[in-house]
Amino acid sequence: MITATEPNYSFAAALAEFESRLDGGRPWLRELRQAALARFLERGFPTTRDEDWRFTNVSVLQRTPFRPAGVCDSPAQRATLLALPWDVGGEQLILVNGRYAPDLSTLSAENGVRCGSLASALATGDGELEDHLAQYADYMDCSFVALNTAFIADGAYVRIPRRHVAERPLHIVHISVPGEAPSMVHPRTLVLVDDEAQASIVESYISLGEGTSFTNAVTELVVGERAQLRHYKLAREALGTYHIGTVQIHQKRDSEVLSHCITLGGGLVRHNINSVLAGAGGHCRLLGLYLVGGDQHVDNHLRVEHVAPHCDSREVFKGILEGRARAVFTGRIVVHRGAQQTDAKQTNKNLMLSGEAQVDSKPQLEIHADDVKCTHGATIGQIDRDALFYLRSRGLSEAAARSLLVYAFASESLAQVEIESLRRRLQRELADRLPQGEFLEALS
Amino acid sequence: MLVIENLHVAVDGQEILKGVDLMVGAGEVHSIMGPNGSGKSTLAQVIAGRDTYQITAGRILYRGRDLTELSPEERACEGIFMAFQYPVEIPGVSTSYFLRSALNAQRKYRGLEEVDALDFLTLVKERIRLLGMDERLLNRALNEGFSGGEKKRNEIFQLAVLEPRLAILDETDSGLDIDALKVVADGVNRLRSPERALVVVTHYQRLLNYIVPDYVHVLAGGRIVRSGGKELALELEQRGYGWLSDEQAIEAVAGQAAAERAG
Numbered sequence: 001m002i003t004a005t006e007p008n009y010s011f012a013a014a015l016a017e018f019e020s021r022l023d024g025g026r027p028w029l030r031e032l033r034q035a036a037l038a039r040f041l042e043r044g045f046p047t048t049r050d051e052d053w054r055f056t057n058v059s060v061l062q063r064t065p066f067r068p069a070g071v072c073d074s075p076a077q078r079a080t081l082l083a084l085p086w087d088v089g090g091e092q093l094i095l096v097n098g099r100y101a102p103d104l105s106t107l108s109a110e111n112g113v114r115c116g117s118l119a120s121a122l123a124t125g126d127g128e129l130e131d132h133l134a135q136y137a138d139y140m141d142c143s144f145v146a147l148n149t150a151f152i153a154d155g156a157y158v159r160i161p162r163r164h165v166a167e168r169p170l171h172i173v174h175i176s177v178p179g180e181a182p183s184m185v186h187p188r189t190l191v192l193v194d195d196e197a198q199a200s201i202v203e204s205y206i207s208l209g210e211g212t213s214f215t216n217a218v219t220e221l222v223v224g225e226r227a228q229l230r231h232y233k234l235a236r237e238a239l240g241t242y243h244i245g246t247v248q249i250h251q252k253r254d255s256e257v258l259s260h261c262i263t264l265g266g267g268l269v270r271h272n273i274n275s276v277l278a279g280a281g282g283h284c285r286l287l288g289l290y291l292v293g294g295d296q297h298v299d300n301h302l303r304v305e306h307v308a309p310h311c312d313s314r315e316v317f318k319g320i321l322e323g324r325a326r327a328v329f330t331g332r333i334v335v336h337r338g339a340q341q342t343d344a345k346q347t348n349k350n351l352m353l354s355g356e357a358q359v360d361s362k363p364q365l366e367i368h369a370d371d372v373k374c375t376h377g378a379t380i381g382q383i384d385r386d387a388l389f390y391l392r393s394r395g396l397s398e399a400a401a402r403s404l405l406v407y408a409f410a411s412e413s414l415a416q417v418e419i420e421s422l423r424r425r426l427q428r429e430l431a432d433r434l435p436q437g438e439f440l441e442a443l444s
Numbered sequence: 445m446l447v448i449e450n451l452h453v454a455v456d457g458q459e460i461l462k463g464v465d466l467m468v469g470a471g472e473v474h475s476i477m478g479p480n481g482s483g484k485s486t487l488a489q490v491i492a493g494r495d496t497y498q499i500t501a502g503r504i505l506y507r508g509r510d511l512t513e514l515s516p517e518e519r520a521c522e523g524i525f526m527a528f529q530y531p532v533e534i535p536g537v538s539t540s541y542f543l544r545s546a547l548n549a550q551r552k553y554r555g556l557e558e559v560d561a562l563d564f565l566t567l568v569k570e571r572i573r574l575l576g577m578d579e580r581l582l583n584r585a586l587n588e589g590f591s592g593g594e595k596k597r598n599e600i601f602q603l604a605v606l607e608p609r610l611a612i613l614d615e616t617d618s619g620l621d622i623d624a625l626k627v628v629a630d631g632v633n634r635l636r637s638p639e640r641a642l643v644v645v646t647h648y649q650r651l652l653n654y655i656v657p658d659y660v661h662v663l664a665g666g667r668i669v670r671s672g673g674k675e676l677a678l679e680l681e682q683r684g685y686g687w688l689s690d691e692q693a694i695e696a697v698a699g700q701a702a703a704e705r706a707g
Binding site: 384385386387389390391392393394395396397398400401404405407408409410411412415439 | 492493494495496515516517519520521525526528531532534535536537542543545546547549550553585602606
């Protein structure tokens, strides 16, 4: 029985209210939501006694009475949103407080590509959604996935048909506009890249205003045989935002995935990035960059499952920490029995710009096959004194030399962003955040 | 141009230079030779401004100014350049970008206009050819993945672009084969002029066949134990450093005996 003292009551109540506003919906979806809610109420939020959450305390989420974010219909806010530069050289699918915003989006139907609101796809009764939605990100496994699944209503749905090579990137922008009271959004994204298709997708999470908000995102990426996907996730919400996001990747035979997660904003950020190499010959590259300061906390929690043989995976996460920022990195590689010839490599490098910043880096290998190559490494260091002296001895000021070294450390990761306009924008943003940034502009 | 007086330098409390005196005039080429661990590199790095070394006594004057007042970048802007024994790899920064920033920082300091991208490109392409280096190195990250020889050439290439007043080569010859050595020496010789001074720090005499010094100094045990003309280098080549340490040992024993007597 749920009582008013039950800590998760607010979520149950919020969901009841939320469901009452939905007009019926599909029976399978209703069942899915109910099951996910039941699971969430059963598990509750994780605590730091939970090994996977040892270094990231989310008790604040339980203490805060979040309500589902309302519709953002203030003309002033819409106007602000319209004026923001989303363009990365392709189409834009924009969601405000979890709802598809057709007036802000620019979508044109490429041959056979489906791209639009999840709500309208659900409304048209698409059988493929029932086959795929919530089939990869397991709500039994993770409270946050359960909570997101319980709140599924709208979001982004993309399907690239077989053999289609998308020419231009798609930018999915999740905007949260917090109100006066703490609000929450549960953005949901489903991307299906069918066999031999190729696509490039950017997901940006931003917030407008400084209010307290909770973004609980789940993105499922399903990549078919010999298909290729480039996925970039940019987390750049305001400091009042708690961002918990799951990216769940499912790869079939000979597929190739790059998922690059860049964290520039958010007060408390946790990325769960899970990849399942389900078919032989798959390539998976998970990259990350986090640039945090002040009291920001960022936790990248990766799990790569080598289920099939002959797959390779690479994880390279780099971080720059200032102030009292804290970063956590967990890289778990699981090699299943039979996943022979697995080649997995994991690296986490941290550059500490302050004595008060803190990093916990934890590689975990779990290997049940005997013919595999798995390596991991982590470094935590300050700016290299030799490098600093070298640059200064050529005439660069100490501030410029420092900025150049920080920039260089991060730009190694940004250089892997294949969309040129996005890469340049990120490089410029990085330069702007550093002292003497204008001097670095020419680098990008 | 450079006057070093009774220079004592320590690192982590251990004294490495124990009273070095040296005078280098404009237009001169000096070679500092000596066995490993004699303090040659320390001397070079102290002149360039490395802060891991503490000057415990004595001073370094450069064009009449006390160098210790200047940061490494100010020294560079005043025209001091050291070619590193171990050039640092800096991933993520292209050689050409780095060098243009350095050149412009120096020009700005001297009140000159910055060079634009086009003029800079013309300049570096000309200089890089002189050193027989592949132009593509310009776009590669600074020293990253360069071979030992490429790194050393890259130092001399930077020297050729920055055109300092006082250049110090710290063991530039180590790791170079004879062809590369000749190319590097050619590059350095081209820069010789009545306004410029050069200090060549080396363990071996080999480089001095190509960069012929006016003066040779032998550093041993943290002190200059002998100075002479270029013939001294040849003598060292034939006899090694052993005979010097014998002489030093005798001096040291004599000194100790004197101290004991005094005590």
